[in-house]
C-alpha cells in the first residue's frame with residue numbers, strides 16, 4: 001500500500017501540540033476560514049505559482065509542470081479548499097484524487113520537495129494570515145510533501 005494511501009486532509013489530523021489550543025485549526029472548517037475561504041486560498045495558490053515561475057531554486061520543479069499553469073492553479077486551489085475543511089468541489093470538478101497517485105510519475109527527491117515547500121513558504125508569508133496559522137499550514141503541507149518524496153524514491157533511484 002502506498003505510504004500516503006491513508007493520507008487524511010489536514011482538517012482531520014490531530015491538532016499539532018505546537019499550535020495554541022484556542023486556535024483550534026484542524027477542526028471542521030476552521031483552517032479553511034483562517035485561510036480566507038476560497039478567495040484567500042486562490043490568492044495563496046496564485047502567489048505560490050508565481051514564486052515557482054520566478055525563484056531560481058524552483059526551476060527544477062517548474063520544469064515538471066506544463067507551460068500554462070492555469071489548470072494546475074485551479075486544481076490546487078480546489079484541492080486545498082477541501083484539504084483545509086472547506087467545500088469538496090475538487091471531486092465534483094476533477095474527480096477523485098490521491099496525492100501519491102497524482103505524483104507517482106514524477107521523480108521527487110529532497111531538492112524537489114524543498115523547492116515546492118520554499119515556494120509555499122514564500123507565498124504563505126505574503127498572505128494576511130495569523131502567524132499561528134502560517135506556522136500550522138506550513139507544518140501540515142510538509143507532511144504530504146515528504147510523503148510524495150518517500151513514495152517517489154523508487155523512481156528517483158532509477
Ligand code: HEM
Pocket residue numbers: 061064065066072075076079094097099102103106108112113116117141144145146148149
Ligand atoms: C513534494 C513536492 C511536489 C512536487 C514537486 C509537485 C509537483 C507536481 C506536478 C509537476 C504536478 C502536475 C502533474 C502533471 O500534470 O502531470 C502536480 C500536480 C498536483 N499536485 Fe503536486 N507537487 C508536490 C507536492 C504537492 C503537495 C504537498 C500537494 C497537496 C497538498 C500537491 C497537490 C497537487 C495537486 C492537487 C495536483 C493536481 C493533480 C491532478 O490533477 O492530477 N502537490 N504536482
